[in-house]
Amino acid sequence: MVSTVGLLAEIKDGERRVALDPSAVATVVSHGYRVKVQRGAGVRAGFSDEEYLSVGAEIADEAKDVWACDLVVKVKEPQPSEWQYFRPGLILFAYLHLAAEPELTKALMDSQVEAYAFETLSYPAGLPLLAPMSEVAGRAAAIVGAYYLAAGSGTLLGGAAGVLPGRVVVIGLGVAGTMAARGARGMDAEVVGVDVDLHRLYQAHQEGIVTATVASSDHAISEVVSKADLVIGAALVPGAKAPKIVKKEHIASMRPGSVVVDIAIDQGGCIETARPTSLSHPIFEELGVIHYCVTNIPGQYPRTSSRALSAAVAPRLLDLAQDLNSPKLVGSLNVSGGKVVYEAVAQSLGIS
Ligand SMILES: NC(=O)c1ccc[n+]([C@@H]2O[C@H](COP(=O)([O-])OP(=O)(O)OC[C@H]3O[C@@H](n4cnc5c(N)ncnc54)[C@H](O)[C@@H]3O)[C@@H](O)[C@H]2O)c1
Incomplete structure (x- = not known):
């Protein structure tokens, strides 16, 4: 049974988000739970300890006191220095992206944590706890992509009178891809959207989100990427x-x-030359192309991102606290009783 909920300060490089804002904590407290907030957890997103105290939370000086709660909520996957706090029966609710994190997966299995991932929860449809951060990351991708083009080929996406606009290719027109395409279109770039899902291509085309669409295939990608x-x-x-x-x-x-931004890097990346980078060291160059592959892009917009994430997470956190098997958590449980229980994760890690 859950009686205490812990809200941690993030320690991943450059990460300034917090999983719950004070209004979400107020809701959790009003349902009868003790909420322990790590001192300073919300400060970098603009939420003071006093605000959390004023809605009934307790402030804990040390991370270990927060990890001792029945249910721990955080934004990013636990970093290696946090694995010491894992224990049997601990309920963890966070972004985990385990398909790209074999060592973290092993640590969760070995310590028998009940690990619920935000990104795979699929109630009532789609991926509602991934979507708000995909929205932010997509918008940000267009901004950072345009920014690094200045240092790279010196191309301004919107072009100029007598000069063609820059060409952008977006691979995957889901939540993140759609927002990236909209951002690039907003800068007057020419935008080609690529997806395997023809319905998404049709929608993007009809809504004018892209200038052209292409069904995903190796040949089509080779053609559009070479001109991007x-x-x-x-x-x-x-x-x-x-x-x-x-x-x-x-x-x-x-x-x-030229520039590539691999938003999907948190799941291992959909661009072969991509490897994870951090907010402190966001880019590297390979084959003459600037690569931006930050695994926590929304962390640089902590105020907007924390509010958006918190609004999505809080109702599901309450469901989790009340009933670990709630149907509203479908798809979220990734590791339970020492085993990976989410099939796609197990297959990706070769442990199914
Ligand atoms: N780096 C970050 O900070 C950050 C932040 C948020 C989200 N993300 C990541 O962004 C990625 C996209 O998330 P989303 O919410 O937009 O997902 P989504 O499910 O909304 O969209 C994914 C799209 O990819 C398409 N797709 C699948 N296989 C394809 C293929 N072979 N060719 C072309 N398209 C294909 C799907 O049809 C779908 O339209 C995820 O990996 C997510 O974890 C990263």
Whole structure:
């Protein structure tokens, strides 16, 4: 039975979000739970300890006191220095992205944590706890992509009188991809949207979110990527390691100084040359192309992101506290009783 809920301060590089804002904590407290907030947890998102105290939370000085709660909620996957706090029966609710995290998965299994992931929860439809951060990451991808093009090939996405606009290719027109495409269109770039789902392509086309659409295939991707100034990767197969859709030879065909932003890097990346980067060191260059592959892009917009995440997480957190088997948590449980119980994660890690 859950009686205490812990809200941690994030320690991943550059991460400034917090999983619950004070109004969400007020809701949890009003349902009879003791909420322990780690001192300073919300400060970088603009929420003071006093605000949490004023809605009935307790402030804990040390992370270990928060980890001791029955249910612990946080934003990003626990970092190695936090694994010491894992224990049998601990209920963890956070982004986990385990398909790209074999060592974390092993630590959760070995310590018999009940690990519920935000990103695979599929009630009532879609991925409602992933969507708010995909929305932010998609918008941000267009901004950072445009920014690094200045340092790279020197291309301004909107072009100028007598000069063609920049070309953007978005791979995967889901939540993140749609927002990235809208951002790039907002800067007057030419935007090609690529997806396997023809209905999504039809919708994006009809709504004018992209200038052109292409059904995903190796040949089509090779054609559009070779002409692109900016490629944004946002393809997802829920829970699974991201499919490597853009190959090394496609990247090699791009103009030097072009940019790729692989939003899907948290699931391993959908661009073959991508590898995870951090908010402190966000880019690297390979084959003459600037790669931006930050695994926590929304962490740089903590105020907006924390509010959006908190609004989505709080109702499901209450469901979890009340009933670990609530149907409203469908798809969320990834590790239970020492085993990976989410099939796509198990398959990606080769442990099914
Ligand atoms: N880096 C970050 O900080 C960050 C933040 C938020 C989300 N994300 C990641 O962004 C990715 C996208 O999330 P989302 O919420 O937009 O997912 P989504 O499910 O809404 O969209 C994914 C899209 O990819 C398409 N797709 C699947 N296979 C494809 C293929 N072979 N070719 C082309 N398209 C294909 C799907 O049809 C779908 O339209 C996920 O990996 C998510 O974890 C990363």
